[in-house]
Amino acid sequence: EPEVTQTPSHQVTQMGQEVILRCVPISNHLYFYWYRQILGQKVEFLVSFYNNEISEKSEIFDDQFSVERPDGSNFTLKIRSTKLEDSAMYFCASSGGFDGYTFGSGTRLTVV
Amino acid sequence: SQQGEEDPQALSIQEGENATMNCSYKTSINNLQWYRQNSGRGLVHLILIRSNEREKHSGRLRVTLDTSKKSSSLLITASRAADTASYFCATDAHQAGTALIFGKGTTLSVSS
Numbered sequence: 758e759p760e761v762t763q764t765p766s767h768q769v770t771q772m773g774q775e776v777i778l779r780c781v782p783i784s785n786h787l788y789f790y791w792y793r794q795i796l797g798q799k800v801e802f803l804v805s806f807y808n809n810e811i812s813e814k815s816e817i818f819d820d821q822f823s824v825e826r827p828d829g830s831n832f833t834l835k836i837r838s839t840k841l842e843d844s845a846m847y848f849c850a851s852s853g854g855f856d857g858y859t860f861g862s863g864t865r866l867t868v869v
Numbered sequence: 870s871q872q873g874e875e876d877p878q879a880l881s882i883q884e885g886e887n888a889t890m891n892c893s894y895k896t897s898i899n900n901l902q903w904y905r906q907n908s909g910r911g912l913v914h915l916i917l918i919r920s921n922e923r924e925k926h927s928g929r930l931r932v933t934l935d936t937s938k939k940s941s942s943l944l945i946t947a948s949r950a951a952d953t954a955s956y957f958c959a960t961d962a963h964q965a966g967t968a969l970i971f972g973k974g975t976t977l978s979v980s981s
Contacts, residue, residue: 790968800912800957802968813968848912850969857902858969862911 759783763849763861770839770868778834778864780849789832790850790858791824793817800848806832839868875958875972882979888945890975892958893938901934902969903943904957912957915943948979 762781770776782789791803804814806824821837832851836843849861875892882888892901903915918925918934918941925932931944945952955976959969 792969792971799973800959800969800971802970805968815968846909850912857914857917859914860904860912865909 759859761849761851761859761861763847763864765864766862767865768867770866772841772868773838776836776839776866778836778847778849778866780832780834780861781830782832782849782851783859784830786851786853786859788812788852788854789824789826790852791834792848792850792860793845794848794863795842795845803834803847836866839866841868844868875956875975877975878973879976880978882948882977884948884950884979884981886948886979888948888952888977888979890943890956890977892941892943892972894941894958894960894970895939896962898936898960899962899967900960901932901941902959902961903930903932903941904959904971906955906957906974908954915956945977948977950979950981953977953979 764779789806792800794800802815804818804824805812823835825833844867846863846865848863850858852858898920900917900919902917904912905915906912916927916930916932918932929946934941955974957971957974959971961967961969
């Protein structure tokens, strides 16, 4: 069964550093998403991406965040200057449109 | 904003018993999905029910949807210890590729 692949599975970074989280969505999906889940809290939407541009974003997705689909297969989330409160599990997902989403296994980001 | 909210927040049952989790949301939806998350792990898509459907089955899972009450239920029959996890409902609006809005989840503990 097709999978969404995320790398790395765990990343530790120092406050103020930039991180890039990587995702390979399902190849024939058109919509791509990033969500995050702070430990013990609910899953929160960050951003959706369609046709090489952001289609929707939440209040969380401020100027320190950016997304890119650099090569037609990878989908990345960049956090420019990490803060302690960015520590969370980050999930990538993709969908074909009106059907269910497929989520990756997540990247656990720890900012120290 | 549309939002899935589950209840109860926590549920403890014995193996073999049925577990019922409920979800309520606020605005009209395209579909409602249920996800499972083992502690510290990724989101696993369980079942999707469209707004024009009232009930759906998948193995030991049964999902109902009442759009007039803006509510859904997930029933797990004959529970097993391996069903121990958090269960989330998620809704999306009438637009392809729109964000999923997750509820806070129900933590299910099944003891043997």
